[in-house]
Amino acid sequence: MKRVVTTLGALLLAFGVAATAVADTYPSQTIRLVVPYPPGGVSDLVGRVVADGLKARLNQTVIVDNKPGASGVIGTQDVIRSKPDGYSLLVGGLGGLVLPPLVDPKFPIDIDKTLTPIAGIAEFVNVMIVNKDLPVNTVQEFIDYAKARPGQLNFGSTGIGASNHLTAELFMQKTGVKMEHIPYKGGMASLNDLRGGNIHVVFENLPTVVGQIKAGAVKALAVTSAYRAEQLPEVPTIAESGIKDFNVTSWMGMYGPKNLSPDLKAKIAAALVEVARDPATKERLQTISFLPVDRDTEAFTSFVKSEHDRWKQVVDTAGVKVVE
Template sequence: MLKKWITATLTVLLFSLGGSALADDYPNRPVKIVVPFPPGGATDVAGRLVAERLQKAFGKPFVVENRSGASGNIGVAEVVRSPADGYTLVVGAPQTLTINPLLFKNIPFDPQKDLEPVVMVASVPNVLIVNKNLPVNSVPELIQYIKDNPGTVRYGSSSVGGTPHLSSEMFASMIGAKIEHIPYRGSAPALQDLLGGHIEMMFDNLPASLPQIRAGAVKALAVTTLQRSKSAPDIPTLDEQGVKGFESRGWFSLLAPAGTDQKIVEKINKAVNEALQDPEFRERLASVGADPVGGSPQDFRKAIQAESERWAKVIQEAGIKAE
């Protein structure tokens, strides 16, 4: 009995020491960062900025791979199934971590149990944009147009259940109007249809829409935060245009498979937090409409829990279901 106990203890000790050595040597080969949405959207933009910075910090490739589908569930599921060694990470957003579990009944993973929070990188407001030929230039004018043309206004969203979709439903509810929802597989195709006049309006994460806004290809009527964005201070809020109390925000983060060595988690967390203190990196985030967040893995875990509770209330009140 004593011999078995000693053998088991030594096995655990050796495994622990081996894991610690691997953590100390991390990373010694390329790291894959999965973006669970198509290229061109806000999550993809944020993921590539972070990957570039981590590659610079560690001197090893951090390669972004897009694995879209099922409102982000396919990409997240791939990471959940990956070895918990720190060499496969995922860019997390409100939809995949806090909203999808409330909408889909058969998700093969639990984000709060099967993923290890690393760090919340940045937050972004959503922005209300309309086709440039739509005869409105403010939120009050848009509301009046919707009410004067019942059943004709359509809005696009990057996916069912994302913060742009929930923002749209919240907006429709608060103004007391019905707006037809046209879901897309990602922000980029929705934006293309807005440019082409196939839909009249959409809420989108500011980073994804900012280039088109600056080019004058679409009209930006409002941001969804209570204060104006530092990245686009000329765009007023919904709140200041009469839709009182309207607030919605997206965010981007990094997570690893559950069970990843905490030393590895802390190394990545430290590298991202150091990047967020760099004026150049902060400026790059601001250039795409994102505000730095940072903090510990524990801070991030608490934020996920709080966001889950918040969106559960919105989804229930709006009666939103996965399509």
């Protein structure tokens, strides 16, 4: 019995030493940040800024590896199947990892069992934009206008269960407004119809529409976050406009395969937090309308959990499901 305990202890010790040793020598080869979307998208842009920051801190080549396909599933599975050695990391967030399993019971990945959150890296706000000829200028005016026309207004989204779809659902739940959901493929197609007056409102990602708003092509009524966006200081938040506790941001974080050792996780998370706090990162992210966030593993894990619970409630209340 004693021998068993000793052996076990020795093994554990050896394992621990090995693990620390791994963490000590890490990184000794190129690190791959897998972005499960094509280049040029928001995940890719954030991934590249973070890759540059990590490169400087870890003294190791960090490449962004775009693995698009099946709405992010292909790239995510790539990381899940990789060795948990810290050389394959995933840039993932609300839209790709939290919302899809909530609305699709057949979603092929069990995120909790296959991935481990490492740290939060960035977020951006959504803006409530309307057609520029719609006779409303504030959120309250919009609510009154919509309530006078129940079920007659349309809102666009980038697909069922997308963050801009569920944000609109949340808005309807909190205000009692009823609107029709018109899903689109990809981010920009709905903007064309918003400008043409075929749909009336979209809760769109700030990076894609900030130019449209500044040029007066669409009207911004409010931002969805608890704070005002630096790019649009004159646009109020939805909460300021009288809808209590309305706080939605789209966020992104770094994930690794499930069995990533705690030491490695801590080392990567520490580097990521440093990157997020670096003013240079902030400046680069801001030009593309993002905001860095410095959530370490613990904060990020509980944040992901709270986001999951909150959106689950929205999804369940609205009855949003892929299979009717």
